[in-house]
Amino acid sequence: MTSTTHRPAPSTDGEPDAATGGPTARPATARRRRRSQHRPVWEEAPGPLGFTGKVVLLAFIVLAVAFPLYTIMLTSVSTQADVTRSGGLVTVPGELSLAAYEQILSGGIVTRAALVSIGITAVGTLLSTVVSVLAAFGLSRPGSFGHRPLLFVLLITMFFGAGMIPTYLLVSALGLIDSYWALILPTAVSAFNVLILRSFFMGIDPAITDAARIDGAGDWRVLFQIVTPMSKAAIAVVALFYGVGYWNAFFNAMLYINDNAKWPLQLVLRSYVLQGATLPGSGAGQIDVATGAVTGLPVKMAVLVLAVVPILLVYPFVQRHFTKGVIFGAIKG
Amino acid sequence: MTHGSSQDVRGRGDADDPALATVAPTAASAAAGTAAPALATAGDAVVVDEGSGRAGAVQPRRKVSWRARLARDRSLILMTMPAVLLLAVFAYIPIAGNVVAWQDYSPFLGIADSQWVGWYNFQRLFVNDAFWHAVGNTLLITAFQLVFFFPVPIVMALLLNSVMTPRVRTTIQSIVYLPHFFSWVIVVTVFQQLFGGAGFVAQRLADLGYDGFDLMTDPDTFLVLITMQSVWKDAGWGMIIFLAALSTVDPALYEAAVVDGANRWRRIWHVTLPALRPVIILLLILRLGDALTVGFEQLILQRGAVGVDASEVLDTFVYYQGVINGDWSFAAAAGLLKGVVSLVLVLGANKLAHLFGEAGVYKRA
Numbered sequence: 001m002t003s004t005t006h007r008p009a010p011s012t013d014g015e016p017d018a019a020t021g022g023p024t025a026r027p028a029t030a031r032r033r034r035r036s037q038h039r040p041v042w043e044e045a046p047g048p049l050g051f052t053g054k055v056v057l058l059a060f061i062v063l064a065v066a067f068p069l070y071t072i073m074l075t076s077v078s079t080q081a082d083v084t085r086s087g088g089l090v091t092v093p094g095e096l097s098l099a100a101y102e103q104i105l106s107g108g109i110v111t112r113a114a115l116v117s118i119g120i121t122a123v124g125t126l127l128s129t130v131v132s133v134l135a136a137f138g139l140s141r142p143g144s145f146g147h148r149p150l151l152f153v154l155l156i157t158m159f160f161g162a163g164m165i166p167t168y169l170l171v172s173a174l175g176l177i178d179s180y181w182a183l184i185l186p187t188a189v190s191a192f193n194v195l196i197l198r199s200f201f202m203g204i205d206p207a208i209t210d211a212a213r214i215d216g217a218g219d220w221r222v223l224f225q226i227v228t229p230m231s232k233a234a235i236a237v238v239a240l241f242y243g244v245g246y247w248n249a250f251f252n253a254m255l256y257i258n259d260n261a262k263w264p265l266q267l268v269l270r271s272y273v274l275q276g277a278t279l280p281g282s283g284a285g286q287i288d289v290a291t292g293a294v295t296g297l298p299v300k301m302a303v304l305v306l307a308v309v310p311i312l313l314v315y316p317f318v319q320r321h322f323t324k325g326v327i328f329g330a331i332k333g
Numbered sequence: 334m335t336h337g338s339s340q341d342v343r344g345r346g347d348a349d350d351p352a353l354a355t356v357a358p359t360a361a362s363a364a365a366g367t368a369a370p371a372l373a374t375a376g377d378a379v380v381v382d383e384g385s386g387r388a389g390a391v392q393p394r395r396k397v398s399w400r401a402r403l404a405r406d407r408s409l410i411l412m413t414m415p416a417v418l419l420l421a422v423f424a425y426i427p428i429a430g431n432v433v434a435w436q437d438y439s440p441f442l443g444i445a446d447s448q449w450v451g452w453y454n455f456q457r458l459f460v461n462d463a464f465w466h467a468v469g470n471t472l473l474i475t476a477f478q479l480v481f482f483f484p485v486p487i488v489m490a491l492l493l494n495s496v497m498t499p500r501v502r503t504t505i506q507s508i509v510y511l512p513h514f515f516s517w518v519i520v521v522t523v524f525q526q527l528f529g530g531a532g533f534v535a536q537r538l539a540d541l542g543y544d545g546f547d548l549m550t551d552p553d554t555f556l557v558l559i560t561m562q563s564v565w566k567d568a569g570w571g572m573i574i575f576l577a578a579l580s581t582v583d584p585a586l587y588e589a590a591v592v593d594g595a596n597r598w599r600r601i602w603h604v605t606l607p608a609l610r611p612v613i614i615l616l617l618i619l620r621l622g623d624a625l626t627v628g629f630e631q632l633i634l635q636r637g638a639v640g641v642d643a644s645e646v647l648d649t650f651v652y653y654q655g656v657i658n659g660d661w662s663f664a665a666a667a668g669l670l671k672g673v674v675s676l677v678l679v680l681g682a683n684k685l686a687h688l689f690g691e692a693g694v695y696k697r698a
Contacts, residue, residue: 038497040584042591046495057492058505064565065508068523071533087536089526131415138412145399145406150413157424159622160676163668164648165655166430167423173443186423189416219408248516251630255656266518270634274522304522311514319507322573 069308076100076301083297100302110268110303116180117247117265121310124184124246129239131189136197137223154191164255171256182256183249183264190245193238200234201227233321240318247310269307273300434666440659447662454666464667466642467650474627474646477556479620482563486571487609491601493572494579506576509569517630520566524558525549549635552643559631574612582608618686622679625671647671 039045046054071089082094104110139151167186176182204227212222228235250266257263263271397405434454436447458464489509496502512520527533530547538546548558586604595603629648636644645653647667655664 038499040587042588044597054492054495058496061489061569062505062508065512065569068527072523072526087540088531089533089536131419134412135416138409141406141409144409145402146410150410150417153417153420153425157420159679160428161672162424162427163431163665163672164651165661165665165668166427166433168656169430169433169438169440169444169661170423170427172440185419188423189419191420194416219412223412244514248514248518250516250518251633266516269522270518274518274525274634275637301526304519307519308515312511315511315514316507319510322510 072301073305076298076305078298080296080298088297089301097298100296100298101306103299104302104306109263109272110265110306112261113263113265113268114306116262118310120180120183120249120264121243121246123180124188125239125243127184128188128190128193128242128246129235132194132197132238132242133223133228133235135189136194137201137219137227139194140198140201154194158191168255177256178259178262179256180262183252184246187245187249187252190242193241196238197231197234200231204230236318237321240314243314244311265303265307269303273303431665431669431672433662434669436662438661438665440661450662454662455670457663458666458670463645464650467645467647468625470644471625471627471646474556474559475620475624478560478563478627481560482568483617483620485564485568487575487613489568490572490575490579491605494576494605506569506572510573511569512566513570515566517566517628517634520562521631521634524562524565528558550638552639555635555639555643559628559635562631563628574616575609578609578612579605614686614689618679618682621682622675624678625675 075090078090253267437450438447528548535546590600651664651668
């Protein structure tokens with residue numbers, strides 16, 4: 001990428017073709033109705049075969065993602081009778097019932113695991129985001145004292161990981177086995193996320209922060225009153241990355257949490273839904289399905305949906321910020 | 334990729350000033366920062382970007398004593414401390430903790446009192462068949478996914494980029510990005526429900542009189558299965574960076590190509606793909622550096638179902654040898670070896686990219 005300057009477009013993902021169809025292609029006044037108004041004038045419209053092929057391919061891609069989610073959600077609100085009739089996952093809605101959700105949410109293992117996961121995700125995301133915003137701002141002014149060595153401390157962790165065994169030995173030496181902090185602290189800072197924020201902060205017009213400094217604001221005040229409000233999009237994306245990371249974390253819990261009363265939702269999902277079905281036990285503590293409250297396909301699918309729903313809830317609010325910039329800025333540093 | 338005449342081509346919809354961007358790439362986003370701070374920064378792949386950017390705007394570049402600089406920047410340093418402290422404890426102490434690889438570590442004795450054994454654990458590693466089997470599996474999976482996973486996001490990005498209606502495109506993007514945010518437990522469970530022995534496909538096949546379909550426990554097709562899972566989870570998300578690169582292609586290049594009589598495919602070959610080349614190389618480097626890391630969570634979830642033969646990779650080997658079997662030093666040696674080789678790989682790949690005139694992952698500005 002030698003001379004490519006990424007235009008810092010405040011637009012969303014949907015807009016980039018505004019760049020491909022310049023003013024020559026699309027005069028604002030004379031819109032063409034017959035051909036796609038978004039198509040540049042120099043580009044030939046696809047033939048019927050190409051168009052059909054494209055539609056079929058895109059439909060397949062969308063269905064490949066959407067269909068499994070649809071049938072799993074439908075099964076979770078179906079009755080056991082419908083499940084038996086369809087011989088597994090339900091594809092055609094029959095009688096709908098929320099019984100599965102009532103069962104898993106009325107106390108017991110799944111409820112507790114969901115609460116554990118919510119707690120870890122909330123505390124972890126808050127901690128990680130605050131620490132990362134602070135670090136990113138602290139590193140956002142090249143030439144500041146200690147800037148280079150401090151940045152290096154961060155960067156090295158991207159290229160060399162310590163490995164699972166020493167990390168486990170450390171967590172265990174710190175007495176964090178079976179502590180929720182073991183699921184938060186070791187993964188609390190991601191250099192990648194700090195770099196996303198840092199590159200965003202560095203893109204803020206220095207004239208703005210300089211003006212605040214001239215008015216007597218210190219670095220803390222500049223960060224909290226000027227930079228943070230201007231960076232909501234980037235902070236939201238980073239918070240999502242952290243939040244999803246904590247919510248989805250499964251292996252750390254498998255390593256550090258032996259007490260299955262403290263299991264987060266992903267581990268419960270693994271034991272009851274994944275292993276309870278056809279996968280035999282492959283490691284840490286497997287629980288007899290009979291003693292748990294979880295039986296039947298609708299209930300299993302309800303646990304699965306429970307693990308997906310928080311992501312589905314947060315995703316739409318953050319998704320529009322996945323501009324090319326956030327990701328590109330991050331990869332490029 | 335030049336911005337020479339981009340001013341008159343881009344025109345409407347571009348808030349920033351391309352001319353200025355060409356002159357000072359690193360300041361480009363700053364220029365557009367007033368209304369909505371830009372998310373993108375410099376065009377060049379700069380991670381360590383000392384001396385670029387805005388330092389001069391705040392403090393004129395003259396010699397300031399380090400004491401004065403320390404006093405001036407103490408808040409900034411203080412801000413980085415929580416992160417530095419967390420990394421020091423949870424990233425750097427474990428790096429030092431790799432010394433157990435040269436010990437006969439026992440949890441009861443601790444690092445201080447365990448016996449030092451020199452290179453014994455590494456010697457054991459080199460004659461251990463299971464270790465080399467894990468290395469082989471790891472490289473096999475990497476190679477397979479390089480061929481069957483890596484190009485998928487590129488093709489998808491090209492396909493999606495040809496969709497003209499913004500609303501259709503954003504909708505499709507929102508849907509295909511989504512699985513990236515699901516955990517591996519969810520993804521594997523979804524696949525189990527679809528392709529497992531009691532799953533959707535098996536049921537439909539059974540209706541047609543074909544019994545015994547179970548992709549989840551078949552070691553022979555395991556490579557295909559995990560690649561399908563990776564594609565389902567991450568191909569959509571992998572698209573994002575290619576779409577970003579595509580959106581920076583100067584439309585004048587396409588217009589010129591059309592004038593020269595290039596058809597759709599030749600435009601892809603001569604304009605689009607060259608524009609994607611830096612990104613493709615960047616991602617290839619990153620993938621090569623990660624050659625020894627293949628979906629650890631994904632594999633450990635399925636190790637029991639398909640068996641060790643097909644699914645044991647370096648990371649699962651380390652986990653089972655260390656945490657499960659308690660052979661801590663042996664496992665640490667395997668993990669350390671992996672870490673060092675990975676580091677060499679990523680640095681080497683980056684060097685290679687520089688030799689070919691690409692920007693690579695990092696460079697000093």
